[in-house]
Amino acid sequence: xxxxxxxxxxxxxxxxxxxxxxxxxxxxxxxxxxxxxxxxxxxxxxxxxxxxxxxxxxxxxxxxxxxxxxxxxxxxxxxxxxxxxxxxxxxxxxxxxxxxxxxxxxxxxxxxxxxxxxxxxxxxxxxxxxxxxxxxxxxxxxxxxxxxxxxxxxxxxxxxxxxxxxxxxxxxxxxxxxxxxxxxxxxxxxxxxxxxxxxxxxxxxxxxxxxxxxxxxxxxxxxxxxxxxxxxxxxxxxxxxxxxxxxxxxxxxxxxxxxxxxxxxxxxxxxxxxxxxxxxxxxxxxxxxxxxxxxxxxxxxxxxxxxxxxxxxxxxxxxxxxxxxxxxxxxx
Amino acid sequence: xxxxxxxxxxxxxxxxxxxxxxxxxxxxxxxxxxxxxxxxxxxxxxxxxxxxxxxxxxxxxxxxxxxxxxxxxxxxxxxxxxxxxxxxxxxxxxxxxxxxxxxxxxxxxxxxxxxxxxxxxxxxxxxxxxxxxxxxxxxxxxx
Numbered sequence: 001x002x003x004x005x006x007x008x009x010x011x012x013x014x015x016x017x018x019x020x021x022x023x024x025x026x027x028x029x030x031x032x033x034x035x036x037x038x039x040x041x042x043x044x045x046x047x048x049x050x051x052x053x054x055x056x057x058x059x060x061x062x063x064x065x066x067x068x069x070x071x072x073x074x075x076x077x078x079x080x081x082x083x084x085x086x087x088x089x090x091x092x093x094x095x096x097x098x099x100x101x102x103x104x105x106x107x108x109x110x111x112x113x114x115x116x117x118x119x120x121x122x123x124x125x126x127x128x129x130x131x132x133x134x135x136x137x138x139x140x141x142x143x144x145x146x147x148x149x150x151x152x153x154x155x156x157x158x159x160x161x162x163x164x165x166x167x168x169x170x171x172x173x174x175x176x177x178x179x180x181x182x183x184x185x186x187x188x189x190x191x192x193x194x195x196x197x198x199x200x201x202x203x204x205x206x207x208x209x210x211x212x213x214x215x216x217x218x219x220x221x222x223x224x225x226x227x228x229x230x231x232x233x234x235x236x237x238x239x240x241x242x243x244x245x246x247x248x249x250x251x252x253x254x255x256x257x258x259x260x261x262x263x264x265x266x267x268x269x270x271x272x273x274x275x276x277x278x279x280x281x282x283x284x285x286x287x288x289x290x291x292x293x294x295x296x297x298x299x300x301x302x303x304x305x306x307x308x309x310x311x312x313x314x315x316x317x318x319x320x321x322x323x324x325x326x327x328x329x330x331x332x
Numbered sequence: 333x334x335x336x337x338x339x340x341x342x343x344x345x346x347x348x349x350x351x352x353x354x355x356x357x358x359x360x361x362x363x364x365x366x367x368x369x370x371x372x373x374x375x376x377x378x379x380x381x382x383x384x385x386x387x388x389x390x391x392x393x394x395x396x397x398x399x400x401x402x403x404x405x406x407x408x409x410x411x412x413x414x415x416x417x418x419x420x421x422x423x424x425x426x427x428x429x430x431x432x433x434x435x436x437x438x439x440x441x442x443x444x445x446x447x448x449x450x451x452x453x454x455x456x457x458x459x460x461x462x463x464x465x466x467x468x469x470x471x472x473x474x475x
Binding site for chain 1: 335336338339340342343345367370372373375379380381383384386408410411412
């Protein structure tokens with residue numbers, strides 16, 4: 001991380017280690033994303049409550065939850081693999097933190113390294129992998145069911161999601177110029193959602209994000225009413241707080257990624273900034289409304305949905321996008 | 333008030349344990365989540381695992397079958413935690429007093445594991461949702 005900041009930093013001051021550390025830990029890395037994430041998870045609960053005709057929690061609720069969990073006792077099951085059990089939440093958190101820094105770096109300074117979109121796609125898998133690791137280390141039959149479901153869910157949504165980003169890369173290839181096709185800063189100047197294939201890809205990616213966040217209808221791995229918390233059932237105290245922090249940060253980072261890749265990104269001043277924030281809130285509210293208007297599906301239904309329906313739609317979108325770029329038809 | 337106590341009072345996560353209740357108290361507990369009462373206003377929510385819980389909402393007399401499980405659930409809960417005895421049966425075995433299947437009121441079962449457990453009582457058959465909210469508020473204000 002430091003290396004590319006040094007290479008691409010705007011001024012000499014950017015290059016000192018302290019500045020890099022500030023960039024990663026405070027703004028716009030850990031602290032900033034955490035505060036935004038806690039506010040976003042409050043928004044999720046508040047909007048859900050309003051949809052259900054309730055009042056909902058006060059705005060500091062997610063903060064109080066995390067603080068309370070940090071102050072509680074940590075229980076580690078007797079048969080658990082202690083090292084993996086403790087390390088897994090930290091691995092997941094650091095993956096999300098890294099992703100946040102890469103995305104903010106691209107959004108704010110418009111500088112990046114070649115292929116950062118590929119790096120971001122890989123980093124997005126880390127939290128799910130950490131969940132799988134942590135829950136399989138916790139030696140609980142409920143967690144084992146959660147693990148197997150999370151694994152199947154990852155297997156099913158990764159394919160359509162990767163294809164959705166392939167669509168974006170094909171759509172924007174002509175506009176961004178040769179050598180920058182995999183460059184997120186260049187891609188975020190275009191808005192591929194304004195075409196048939198781009199719109200298909202955006203909707204599919206939105207549903208994949210829903211599954212990645214573990215929201216209804218794809219909260220199969222965590223389903224509280226049948227496997228009692230599934231993947232995080234054995235976690236308590238500060239370790240559970242780390243999972244909650246990770247989920248809150250994902251709530252910022254994943255919609256931000258969609259905004260940058262599909263919807264034309266962020267500005268840093270004035271109206272472009274407000275417009276960017278508006279797009280982020282739009283994506284977040286779409287996710288919340290999908291969450292509140294659907295029942296939980298079974299794992300086999302989810303796999304069928306992602307592989308056959310989303311997969312087919314994405315293959316069609318790739319073909320459309322390729323035809324569009326071959327014949328110069330923008331709206332395809 | 334320290335940050336630990338403040339955040340604990342503002343965010344009580346509840347695990348619901350049925351130790352042989354007739355389901356009446358359970359229905360009233362679920363009432364608390366409905367739009368009319370909406371305890372999420374106070375940061376109270378139901379969780380699926382005792383590891384995540386700050387409060388155990390115990391209903392029922394505590395039958396001989398359920399007593400051991402209740403003790404196990406109490407041991408699995410991460411401390412500090414509060415035990416709420418919901419309803420006449422949980423508070424003092426109610427009409428089942430002295431029956432062959434009763435292992436004692438809930439507080440007796442819990443105190444076998446932890447003599448210093450924090451226990452609150454909400455009597456009633458079943459207690460009204462308003463009474464439950466008032467009981468939770470009173471218990472939290474003496475913490």
